Amino acid sequence: MTADGVSEAAAARAGDPPPAGPLTAGLRLVRLHAASRRVPAAAMAIAACAIGLRIALAGSWDSYGALQLPLVFEAGSAAAIAVITASPLGEPERVTGRWLPFLRLATVLVLTAAAAAALAAAGAGAHLAGGALDVLRNVAGMTGLGLLCAAVLGGGLAWAGPVGYLVAGAYALYTQWHGPALTTPWLWPARPPHDLGAAICAGLVFAAGLAVITIRGARDPVGE
Amino acid sequence: MTAGAPAAARPVPARPGRWPTAGRLLRLELRNNAMLWMLPVAAALFWFTTYRKAMAMPPLWNLRAPSMQTGALLAFVFPVAGAAAWTGSREGRRHTTDLVTIAARPRWARLLAAWAATTCWAMAGYLGCVAVLYGVTAQQATWGGPLWWPAVVTAASLPALSALGFAAGTLVPSRFTPPLAAVGAFFVLALSTELINGSQSYWQISPLVTKPWDIGPDAGMATFYPYLPDLPLAQVMFLAGLTVAVLGALALPGGPGGTWLRRPAAAITVAGLLAAGTAVALAGAGRLDAHGMIAIPALHDAASDRPLRYTPACSHTRVPVCLNPAYAGYLPATAAALAPVLAEVAGLPGAPVRVSQAAATYRQGVGNSVSIGLAGPDISGRPPVFRLVLLDQLPGPTMTTSALAAALRSSAGPAIVADVIGGGRSPSPAQRAVIAALLIAAGQPVHGPSPSSPPAGREPGMAPPVPAPGSPAYAAARRFAALPASARRAWLARHLPALRAGQIALARLP
Numbered sequence A: 001m002t003a004d005g006v007s008e009a010a011a012a013r014a015g016d017p018p019p020a021g022p023l024t025a026g027l028r029l030v031r032l033h034a035a036s037r038r039v040p041a042a043a044m045a046i047a048a049c050a051i052g053l054r055i056a057l058a059g060s061w062d063s064y065g066a067l068q069l070p071l072v073f074e075a076g077s078a079a080a081i082a083v084i085t086a087s088p089l090g091e092p093e094r095v096t097g098r099w100l101p102f103l104r105l106a107t108v109l110v111l112t113a114a115a116a117a118a119l120a121a122a123g124a125g126a127h128l129a130g131g132a133l134d135v136l137r138n139v140a141g142m143t144g145l146g147l148l149c150a151a152v153l154g155g156g157l158a159w160a161g162p163v164g165y166l167v168a169g170a171y172a173l174y175t176q177w178h179g180p181a182l183t184t185p186w187l188w189p190a191r192p193p194h195d196l197g198a199a200i201c202a203g204l205v206f207a208a209g210l211a212v213i214t215i216r217g218a219r220d221p222v223g224e
Numbered sequence B: 001m002t003a004g005a006p007a008a009a010r011p012v013p014a015r016p017g018r019w020p021t022a023g024r025l026l027r028l029e030l031r032n033n034a035m036l037w038m039l040p041v042a043a044a045l046f047w048f049t050t051y052r053k054a055m056a057m058p059p060l061w062n063l064r065a066p067s068m069q070t071g072a073l074l075a076f077v078f079p080v081a082g083a084a085a086w087t088g089s090r091e092g093r094r095h096t097t098d099l100v101t102i103a104a105r106p107r108w109a110r111l112l113a114a115w116a117a118t119t120c121w122a123m124a125g126y127l128g129c130v131a132v133l134y135g136v137t138a139q140q141a142t143w144g145g146p147l148w149w150p151a152v153v154t155a156a157s158l159p160a161l162s163a164l165g166f167a168a169g170t171l172v173p174s175r176f177t178p179p180l181a182a183v184g185a186f187f188v189l190a191l192s193t194e195l196i197n198g199s200q201s202y203w204q205i206s207p208l209v210t211k212p213w214d215i216g217p218d219a220g221m222a223t224f225y226p227y228l229p230d231l232p233l234a235q236v237m238f239l240a241g242l243t244v245a246v247l248g249a250l251a252l253p254g255g256p257g258g259t260w261l262r263r264p265a266a267a268i269t270v271a272g273l274l275a276a277g278t279a280v281a282l283a284g285a286g287r288l289d290a291h292g293m294i295a296i297p298a299l300h301d302a303a304s305d306r307p308l309r310y311t312p313a314c315s316h317t318r319v320p321v322c323l324n325p326a327y328a329g330y331l332p333a334t335a336a337a338l339a340p341v342l343a344e345v346a347g348l349p350g351a352p353v354r355v356s357q358a359a360a361t362y363r364q365g366v367g368n369s370v371s372i373g374l375a376g377p378d379i380s381g382r383p384p385v386f387r388l389v390l391l392d393q394l395p396g397p398t399m400t401t402s403a404l405a406a407a408l409r410s411s412a413g414p415a416i417v418a419d420v421i422g423g424g425r426s427p428s429p430a431q432r433a434v435i436a437a438l439l440i441a442a443g444q445p446v447h448g449p450s451p452s453s454p455p456a457g458r459e460p461g462m463a464p465p466v467p468a469p470g471s472p473a474y475a476a477a478r479r480f481a482a483l484p485a486s487a488r489r490a491w492l493a494r495h496l497p498a499l500r501a502g503q504i505a506l507a508r509l510p
Helices: A003-013 A022-036 A039-058 A063-083 A091-096 A100-122 A131-153 A160-175 A196-215 B021-031 B035-055 B061-088 B097-101 B107-140 B148-171 B177-195 B230-250 B259-284 B325-345 B401-421 B429-441 B472-482 B485-500
Strands: B321-323 B354-357 B361-364 B370-373 B385-388
Touching: A022 A039, A022 A100, A039 A063, A039 A100, A063 A100, A063 A131, A063 A160, A063 B177, A100 A131, A100 A196, A131 A160, A131 A196, A160 B035, A160 B061, A160 B177, B021 B107, B035 B061, B035 B107, B061 B107, B061 B148, B061 B177, B097 B107, B107 B148, B107 B230, B148 B177, B148 B230, B230 B259, B321 B325, B325 B354, B325 B401, B325 B429, B385 B401, B401 B429, B401 B485, B429 B472, B429 B485
Parallel strands: B321 B354, B354 B385
Antiparallel strands: B361 B370
């Protein structure tokens, strides 16, 4: 018996599954990538934000609070998406992972779509200020900020972008009452849902964040 | 061993350094703390949300300092809570919990050092921001000094926010904990104020609250009377109690080397909770005082009710206009706005010999509504003095000097004339005609102020009644205004007592 024969026999005794096909291997890769990035936990955090928004919408808010409320939960969802960019594997994964950019792109896109859908669904039947279009714009823009922060600060601290922008956005909303009002489209939460300039700004930030995170990934020290 | 062999390294005995052990631990934590990375973000938010807003306000300490308390807290809440949660979750995230368990220091001491480092950086950043804002205001303000209580309340909030975030990170060491702690802290802090209902609300314990909630920038408080420390004291007590309770609770799990700490930690936690609970109860006992601040009977010092002493800034006009020196910047515009009207009535019996700025009086309404105005008559004393409340003392958008002057012209001007001519709320046709004539002569519009601008000394929207165009009183007013000024004054000097008594008919006007 050769050495190869010994190892094959040992593998057979251990009950290893036979070599998988490309589809199975691909699914396994996706699953492992999702697990390494804590995607299930992020999905739970997004669900918690949606449930929190739904519960909060049941309360009575004045017009200022009602406008600010969705922004808080949108920022929470965007922050949860941003922190999943942190890789626990670091350089070895970047060197060997051929499909890594596509996995990063798909993960972010799926989670962003899920967050927008979950938050819009949470507002169904209740008075959600700005409506679903507002949710989509804000979640996409703030997620883009989080992704850009991940590229600069690292995935672990990427939440600083969306949460910091939450404060700036809430202040911009405040200035609608206590002027002078801030009307720049870069502060898109303070613009109406159908404002084209605000949508373009949020879309640009999302596209930039997506491109950077797809190509470069987050700046992550190993072990975080 | 040969002669050329390197000498064996001998263990160097530990020397007592300049820093004690706790100090060295703190120094290590300070060098590796995430809050350092968050300081630029916090400073940028402070500039964007607080500094710009404060600089757009008039240079009044009573406007800028409370605004700074609210703004700075909102700017620092997420960086502090998030960075503290990040620091608190470090051992769990890096899977070094077992490694550090065998360290000589108790777990609580290690955690406290990490918390203290986060708090120190946050405090350093905050104090830098306050120094800039207060420094610029000190150069611009014409009177008064820094109000320290707003700065103290925010400073007391930072350790509490840091402790809460740190505890969250320690309990749930996950990468998701920092963002959720940051968003949660902002949510609780910013939106909890929605629950405030009136000046006796327990929610006033929120460190964002500086005055009756929902009235916006309020320049009427803490200029004529001291800034009451009642509510700030309760807030600081609450924040200190909360900080102590959370930090004490960190020691409750015990762990190797720290089991002896459990009892004292439990006592500390209970003491902190008691202090925080007492502070909440005190805040709920607050009431809006007449000078626009929240007074808490158990913490109130009667000496705070005495008015502040100041030397008014007065114009060198025939009828001096005197303002609180804090508002000295408004004096030229105010004096110029009132000069035409004062020239018409100066020297007449009962006319004011001085216009003096007065403190606004506050009264709690339903819910969060507050009525603000002048208590008592506009003209009082011997010799008569017209008491004036500047529109900038009332809540609302901050006005430019020219807008303030225009508003004064159309509110205080008619009020001065109406007070001299008499008639109160229902003047006779002759009184109406003379009021309108003097206003026309002074170049004033005779339609009264716009309903949106509250006239000084009257209920909002209550303008001195003026005759309708085309009416006999209006024609008489036009006729009287067309007289030479000397003729008007001579007639008024002779007939003003009778006119004030309502004994002159419209037909008797020249």
